[in-house]
Amino acid sequence: MGPVARVLLVEDDESVRRALSLALGRHGHDIVEAASGEDGLAVLRAERPDIVVLDLMLPGMDGFEVCRRIRAEGDVPVVMLTARGDDLDVVGGLEAGADDYVTKPVRPRVLDARIRAVLRRGTPQQRPVETYRDLVIDRAALTVARNGRPVSLTPTELRLLLELSQSPGQVLSRQQLLRAVWEHDYLGDSRLVDNCVQRLRAKIESDPARPVFVQTVRGFGYRFGPV
Structure with a gap:
């Protein structure tokens, strides 16, 4: 059986990025990584992932701008990673076009569940x-x-x-x-x-x-x- 999803993980903190990559890999996903917003957009265009997991607090181009550019280019779903309880981050990310969010510190099981839930939204329903x-x-x-x-x-x-x-x-x-x-x-x-x-x-x-x-x-x- 193939991977559940091809996931683009955009996270500048190398330790967090590696930990999430390993954990999501164990949940059956195929992970491609980027350490900045600019790299994330380049990888998005090259790899065509099923979903993007995007940290909002990135150096250079921040996650809000990355999300806006992702949304301007297509409909790949975005799950954003945000600081716990920071309402401004949540609202700003949603307004930029994110589909869902997970607060830090991230529990891989929760992130996996959110990824699967977003992907299930494309499941066909038998209606005329x-x-x-x-x-x-x-x-x-x-x-x-x-x-x-x-x-x-x-x-x-x-x-x-x-x-x-x-x-x-x-x-x-x-x-x-x-x-x-x-x-x-x-x-x-x-x-x-x-x-x-x-x-x-x-x-x-x-x-x-x-x-x-x-x-x-x-x-x-x-x-x-x-x-």
């Missing part, structure tokens, strides 16, 4: 093609189109859209979405949901400030429309 106004969702092919043009979504954005659109009109709380999309046990972290909703709206809504498809239900959560 669905059309909502100018938005077309093909669950079998895992594609989304708007006005006849493909919409490029990250695995997390796609999984969020699939989860919301499974039951149009039904309100899903942030806690329900965290369980279903991110598979998180800690349910207090609604920032993951809110930032992903913002990114999704920017891609599928004609006017993200007046969303039609991903609607906010104040005090409760989100629902998929129009209904």
Whole structure:
């Protein structure tokens, strides 16, 4: 059986990088490494990994800028490594386009679980093609189109859209979405949901400030429309 995933690990601390590489290798992943943001982008283009594990505090080009460039170039998912309890790091990383985060010191078992959860978001679901106004969702092919043009979504954005659109009109709380999309046990972290909703709206809504498809239900959560 082949590796679970080809993982690009971008971490400037050599001891941390080597320890995580060895641990993730034992979990079945194929690891490629980079010690800086600039090297990370070069390795990304050369190696085409399935997922990037990215430290935010890098010398030179920091992790926020690296994440923005990764997101500008494609949809490879990003799990960021951040200092424990640093809300500014978490929010900044999510706004830059990260799919999930793990706090330092990193427990390899937790990081492996987050990697697998992100990759599972691309698992096909057997449902027909669905059309909502100018938005077309093909669950079998895992594609989304708007006005006849493909919409490029990250695995997390796609999984969020699939989860919301499974039951149009039904309100899903942030806690329900965290369980279903991110598979998180800690349910207090609604920032993951809110930032992903913002990114999704920017891609599928004609006017993200007046969303039609991903609607906010104040005090409760989100629902998929129009209904």
